[in-house]
Amino acid sequence: MGKIDNKCDQQTEVTNHSEDIELLRQKNDDLQARYTALFRLNQLSQECDELNHFYAQVHRTIASLMTAENLFIVLYDQTFSLLEFVYYIDEVDECPEGKIDFADYEGSFTSLVIESKQPLLVTPEIDQQLQDNALVKEFGVRGTDWLGVPLLHNDLVIGVIAVQSYSESVRYQEADLKLLTFAAQHVVGAMVRLQDQQRLKNAVNARTKELMAQIREREKAEVLQESLYKISELSTDVNLDINTFYSSVHDIIGKLINAKNFFIAKYNIEEELLEFCYYVDQKKDDLIEEFKPRKLSNRFSELVLRNRKTVLLSYEDMLELYKQGKTQKPHKNIYSWLGVPLIYSDKLLGVMVIQSYESKTMYTEGDAELLNFVSNHVSAAIKRRELADFERRSHELLEQQVKLRTLALEDEITQRKQAEKLLKHTAAHDSLTGLPNRTVFIDLLSHAIASRKRNTDFSFAVLFLDLDRFKVVNDSLGHHAGDTLLKIIATELQSIVREKDTVARLGGDEFVILIEDIDTQGEAFDVADRITEFLSQPFTIEDQLVYTGTSIGILFDDDRYDSADLMLRDADTAMYHAKDSGKGRYEVFDASMHKKVQHALSMEADIREAISKQEFIPYFQPILRLDNEELRGFEALARWQSDKRGFVYPNDFIPLAEETALIQAIDMQIIEKACQQVRTWQLDLGCSELYVSCNLFSQQFFSSNLPNQIKRILQRSGLAPKNLRIELTERALLENTEIVLTNMQALKEMGVKLLLDDFGTGYSSLSYLHRFPLDVLKIDRSFISNVHEHDNHRAIIKTIVDLATNLQMATVGEGIENLADAELLQQMDCMYGQGYYFAKPMSAVQASAYIQEKIQSNSILK
Structure with missing residues (x-):
């Protein structure tokens, strides 16, 4: 009997040993599966190009470890409290669309995982307990088991991964919870890397588009800048034949716009005459007759001159103007017509026109804007060419005069007198503009105050000018451009006032004007209006349009003034009041301005x-x-x-x-x-x-x-x-x-x-x-x-x-x-x-x- 018992015990030990081996083999297989899944998850960020592919691979990997037919991944934006379901596979419910306010999902299983930062396994029994305690609400169709784990990055919840079953045959256990938690820990790193890669890719794509747009605009700007530079070069070549000059201008414009049919006409204001100085036309048989000088009429070029604005017309537009009685009847073979005025320093020089006889060439508003921009530089070039011709003739005349007066100029006494005169002028005048300086102006203003004391009928006014945006010109174009602008303004200010009035430069961009012997204050206002209007127009400095303006303070004579410095101070105060009130205007000094300073x-x-x-x-x-x-x-x-x-x-x-x-x-x-x-x-x-x-x-x-x-x-x-x-x-x-x-x-x-x-x-x-x-x-x-x-x-x-x-x-x-x-x-x-x-x-x-x-x-x- 003892031997039989001993054999039974040995057989039992063999059986238990086999079971242990099978259990170890099963654990080893599970462990191997986990490591295989981990390896697969770590490979995903390198193998997947897009997050959508990555999420699907994650699903397949998790499904290889556990039953996961229904799985979703939701991302959580803590900064703005937003949810986004980026992956959603479910046999019953549909995927929520777009970004969702987290507050709208309060009471869901997902919100419990996010708020607790802990994995959650919900069985029907646990679900009932949560509902009884009012901790959850109904969201979608209730399944059998729900299992969700947080996606944690730097101890912050960035999302949730969850699986769900709708069948009693598929139930989740604590082992599934640990397995999904294990997988989620390795999903986060790969997911964050892919998100960073996607953000970088989006940023690079956006920057690439921006750079390509900048390159295209830069190429257009370079062509335009080169064209304007060539036009400027033409105007400085005094040896260039005038017809060659206009032909070259035509060639340069033709590289910017289709200008096969092109003409430039000058406007003779004294004789009301339009003179065609250059023309090229494909359709006109008798060009000499068509483009001979003519008195202003009701043609389309005159429409540009009268309005001093760019005119862009189709044939239908031209026909409508004819029907309205504003122009003569247009030629039938004209499809598009574009004319721009040539204006320099607010003076109308003429008109520049291009026209098309082909339906495929129709000028646009962009062409009009471009031609109008180029016209400013053409106007400046024409004017410089005229000035160059005038200077050349003046130089020739001066050379003749110099030859006649050489003996006299060599006389030592004459030279000394001229030197003394120059020294006196230099001491009393601004070296840049040639205008009287502050010292001279104070003397003249003191003399005006004294004259007022002797004769109460004698009236005068002081205008204090400060240029607006002058610093912008200096900073953007350089001090040379600023000096050029100051000289132009100084010259024009002298032409605006009377000969007996004085324009002086105090320094920087400040000018003062003494208007003497006025009958009414309106005379000073008229001068201020003309100055304001002149300085509101753009200037062309070094082939660049420059916009400035002025703020003017006006001070009229008053018996209480004994000091020129005091009057200048109050005029300055009025000027700053004008500048504070909006610039591009003038203000008359009154006592309230002192009060404003005191206030x-x-x-x-x-x-x-x-x-x-x-x-x-x-x-x-x-x-x-x-x-x-x-x-x-x-x-x-x-x-x-x-x-x-x-x-x-x-x-x-x-x-x-x-x-x-x-x-x-x-x-x-x-x-x-x-x-x-x-x-x-x-x-x-x-x-x-x-x-x-x-x-x-x-x-x-x-x-x-x-x-x-x-x-x-x-x-x-x-x-x-x-x-x-x-x-x-x-x-x-x-x-x-x-x-x-x-x-x-x-x-x-x-x-x-x-x-x-x-x-x-x-x-x-x-x-x-x-x-x-x-x-x-x-x-x-x-x-x-x-x-x-x-x-x-x-x-x-x-x-x-x-x-x-x-x-x-x-x-x-x-x-x-x-x-x-x-x-x-x-x-x-x-x-x-x-x-x-x-x-x-x-x-x-x-x-x-x-x-x-x-x-x-x-x-x-x-």
């Missing part, structure tokens, strides 16, 4: 005192989602509650505060008070996601201490960095870029979001959008105001929204004042907006009531 000094002192008293307070304007008007945050705007002045609006103190650099202290006051207020709302009203957006003057970003200032404000207020947004303008990005970039990166690392304010009105360059860590673009109100009435504004806004989307930035539309604009912005995928249509800036008390209304209507992100 500015008083205002500056009060601002400094207000800063020390903490009188500046934030007003809050809501920022809402455009699709449902859900409140997301506020922009804090500076207001001044002054003990002395009462409530002061920003337009009354901000310009002066910026000019005196006091705005920096005001900005910090507003940020700190706004942060404190928002923190109070969060605690009292339970709206923890509410944020505030504050403006910073551009020079704030030039200080390396800025991040520490913001950090201390957040610490004192208790507001989380994610609830603060800083707005800056493009100007800050264009100056001291290294320190600005360093400060922005420090704020980003802190958790503060950065907004670019007034985007679209400045340089709007892609280069700094790529370089600087911006989160949001704020579209300037100038594009949004009544955008539904402006197609070009819509195109600009759509471009900005698409650009921001490609760069993973959000967009906020400013200045929305009506429903139509709000709806149109939403249709163009602009997500957020603010403006008077929703709410005006309001005090903290008013804003509290506004928030409570939003809470009651469930229209606020909590």
Whole structure:
């Protein structure tokens, strides 16, 4: 019996040993399968070109480890609280489309995984428990088992991968949960790499398109620049025959536009005569008869001369003008006609015309704009050629005179007198323009004051001129171009005034004029009007059109003046008043201007005192989602509650505060008070996601201490960095870029979001959008105001929204004042907006009531 028992025990041990071996083999197979799957997942980012292919490969790999007929991958954007189902295979439900607000999915199994950062296995029993505790809601068709795990990157949830069964035959266990968690850990790395590759590819493609467009525009500009340079060269060759000159101009224009039929006609203003100095035509049989000089009539060239504007006509347009009695009947073989005036220094020189006898050649508005641009340079070339011919004839005449007077000029006494005269002139006149200098002008003005004292009927006026945009000319074209412009203006100013009046240059771009012996003040106004009109016209400097203008201060004689310096000071004050009032105008000095200066000094002192008293307070304007008007945050705007002045609006103190650099202290006051207020709302009203957006003057970003200032404000207020947004303008990005970039990166690392304010009105360059860590673009109100009435504004806004989307930035539309604009912005995928249509800036008390209304209507992100 003992032997039999012993044999049974041995057989049992063999059986158990076999089972152990089979179990180990099965575990080894499972482990091998896991490593094979891991290896496959690590290969996917190198093998897949697109994320869509990658997600499908992930599905197949997971399906090789477990039953996964129904699988989806959803990405989570924590910054904007958005969900996007990027992969979705389900035998029952359809894939949710587009990006979805996370708040709309609260109570789903997916939201539980995201919020907990933990894997979740939901069986029917667990599902019932969650429903009983009101932790979940119904989303789609309920299956049997649901299994989801978070996709974690740097301890942040960036998405969820989930599988689901609709059959009792397919049930998930803890082993499946561990297996899917294991797979998800290795999916994230490959997925992030592919996402980065896709973003880089998108950025490269966008930049490539931009560069190709720049290259094409640069090629066009180079051809045009070369043509203009050749035209300029022709005008300087005095030995070139005049007919060859015009023929060469024709050849150059022909390279820019189809100009087979071309003529230039000069306008003789004294005789009202049109003289054809050059013409080429394919269809005219008798060119001499057709292009002989003629009195002005009702032809199409005269239409250009009378309007002093470019005229672009089709045959139908020409026939309509004929029917209206404005022109003679056109030739039937003309398909397209384009004429531009030749104007130099506001003087009409003639007309330049091209015309087409072929239906395939029809001139466009672009051709008209190009020919009109070229005409300015042709006009300048013709005028320079005429001046060169005149100078050549004058030079020849001068040579004859020099020969006749050689003996006299060699006389030593004459030479000494001329030298003395030159020295006196140099001492009394500006070396650049030849105008009297400040010393001479002060003497003449003192003499006028004395004459007024002796004779009260004697009246005079002083005009103080300062050129607008003169610095732009110097900076862009160089000081030589600026000097040329000053000499042209000096000459023209002398021609505008009477011989007995004096034009002087004080220095830089400042001129003064003494108008003596006037009968009425209107005479001074007339001179100022003519000067303003003259300087509003463009100048051609070194083949470039230059635009300037002037601000003029006018001062009339008054018995209270004894000092020329005092009169000059008050005229200068009037000039600055004109410049502050909009430039391109003149202002007459009065006592109120002194008061304005005194007011500015008083205002500056009060601002400094207000800063020390903490009188500046934030007003809050809501920022809402455009699709449902859900409140997301506020922009804090500076207001001044002054003990002395009462409530002061920003337009009354901000310009002066910026000019005196006091705005920096005001900005910090507003940020700190706004942060404190928002923190109070969060605690009292339970709206923890509410944020505030504050403006910073551009020079704030030039200080390396800025991040520490913001950090201390957040610490004192208790507001989380994610609830603060800083707005800056493009100007800050264009100056001291290294320190600005360093400060922005420090704020980003802190958790503060950065907004670019007034985007679209400045340089709007892609280069700094790529370089600087911006989160949001704020579209300037100038594009949004009544955008539904402006197609070009819509195109600009759509471009900005698409650009921001490609760069993973959000967009906020400013200045929305009506429903139509709000709806149109939403249709163009602009997500957020603010403006008077929703709410005006309001005090903290008013804003509290506004928030409570939003809470009651469930229209606020909590």
